[in-house]
Amino acid sequence: MPTTTSPTSELTLTHGPDGTVVVRLAGSWKLESGLPSLVDLERELDSADGARVAFDTSDLGTWDSSVLAFLAGASKLARERGIEVDPTGLPEGLRRLLALAEAVPEKEGVRAEKEDDDEFVERVGEVAIETERLFRSDLEFLGQVVLAFGRALRGKARFRRSDLALLIQQSGFDALPIVTLVTFLLGLILAFVGAIQLQTFGATIYVADLVGVAMVRDMGALITGIIMAGRSGAAFAAQLGSMKVTQEIDALETMAISSMEFLVLPRVLALFLMMPFLTLYGDAMGILGGAFVGVTMLGLSLTEYLLQTADAVSMSHLVGGVFKGTVYGVLIALAGCLQGVQSGKSSSAVGDAATSAVVTGIVAIIGACGLFAFVFYALGI
Amino acid sequence: MEASLAGGTPVPAITVRDLTMAYGDFVLQRHLDFTIGSGDIFVIMGGSGCGKSTLLRHLIGLNEPRKGEIFYGTESFTAADEERRTEMLRRIGVLYQSGALWSSMTLAENVSLPLGEFTSLQPDEIREVAELKLALVGLAGFEDYYPSDISGGMQKRAGLARAMALDPEILFFDEPGAGLDPISARLLDDLILELRDSLGATIVIVTHELASIFAIATNSIFLDAESRTMIATGLPTELRDHSPSDQVRRFLRRGES
Ligand SMILES: Nc1ncnc2c1ncn2[C@@H]1O[C@H](COP(=O)(O)OP(=O)(O)OP(=O)(O)O)[C@@H](O)[C@H]1O
């Protein structure tokens, strides 16, 4: 920043003989030193019975938009009070800029209405209306997906098989490394936690039961689901959201190609098809993680551990877990696509959509998990 | 294409009756009444922010009218059910302000998609037609490029190739000349004229480019942001010389009245 040698900004108000308020601007005015306050001038104008504002800028040094902002504010104040503004005392450049700023009067009805923070009741009402609207559009979205699925089952839905293949690869196979890592570690952690407790009874072999049942029944599907919500759910929302920004979705709609069939359906299908495999794979990795602890730290043999696991885990656990995983997959894809389709048309809106896709995805999974726990318990599975 | 091939049939391509457009409480335009004749090159003019793009969105069904009705031929588009609308939409092509090419597909795939959806052509025939359409807009050889790998002007032209894929009866353009150099803009004008003459298409354009307005338009409307309605309609050269509205004359003479 170049330092100014001239004295800093100076603003004085004087009352002329004929009731003229003379605003004297002197020194050097820079945006970085802030905007001058209009309070004094406002007070002066309110008390003055005069009908004119004039300016004295004979000692004005360098100036920039800070002066212009002040002048625009001053002239607005004066106009509101029916006081005449005499710009002759201003330098040529400022006069022209001021005229330019006031050349186009503000268009009515364009400026968004100011929110009235005090009206609590009004805000509650607005939130309620907004919630209802969102709920409605969510339901509408679900209905459209169901219809699209119906058409898909009758072989009438239009989407590109190559898109589906790509999505399966991206959300399925490409997720294997992270699923491997997380579920293996989860199995390991479960084994440690179990071992500490079971060691006191000398029953370390039951670590295999604990890890196996926990992974296969619930944890495998749940953790894989959470990983997918972070990976694919966010990706779906960002893809659809940015397609909205670039009008690609508009282009589909005006070609009478339903974005529901063309974009949403393959994404839901991809997760629907891949989640069972990912869940099974995650289960296996978790069991391996447990076995790793069993073999290296608890002195069990691998065969012993695996046999114990096979004994503990029943077919109904396995089927139940895979079923849960599949449901989670559909929920994640729906949440991601819903947020993408409802995204606004700006880059920040796309970011918001991706964030809410992950949040709604995870909330939906956990909600479903709780529901399943309850139902499976009631059914005695 | 029957109506257009018959040439000068009195049935207009599009009729707009007493249309009111609004976003929430903000009414953009009201009492819009005009017809777009079949085979016309119809220009929608007006200052920035007066609602031209919005009017276009209404005409192609992306926004719903607050009030009023839009007819395609003699059939109401506004009142049509989803299925009818889908059929009506198949007869139109749209070139968006930003091109709006599907970014995950190559240019050839972009043009092929509507062909694959709505015709019974075989894949190799589709590819052939797509190559032809791209060649028509001067993009031969770029079939396998992705939209992000070509320039803005080329994206516009590729968007045009896609819009023309199904030989539509009505083509909509939002600011086709924006972002093009003068020569390309001129070539685009020629292309639009060529399309009208060879395909018999009706063309609806939103544009500010005076040169191209005078060169190609056969009819126009002028939307005014102040009074929030249309204040002139007719042949742009006529409007420039004889419009009773000072504002319209000034617009068409770049501010000199
Ligand atoms: N989605 C929207 N929600 C609310 N208001 C909107 C929306 N889209 C546009 N508007 C408002 O509608 C008005 C007209 O917009 P529109 O894009 O139709 O203008 P235009 O005539 O095409 O302008 P330009 O020539 O600059 O492209 C603008 O004032 C804009 O603020």
Ligand SMILES: [Mg+2]
């Ligand atoms: Mg526009």
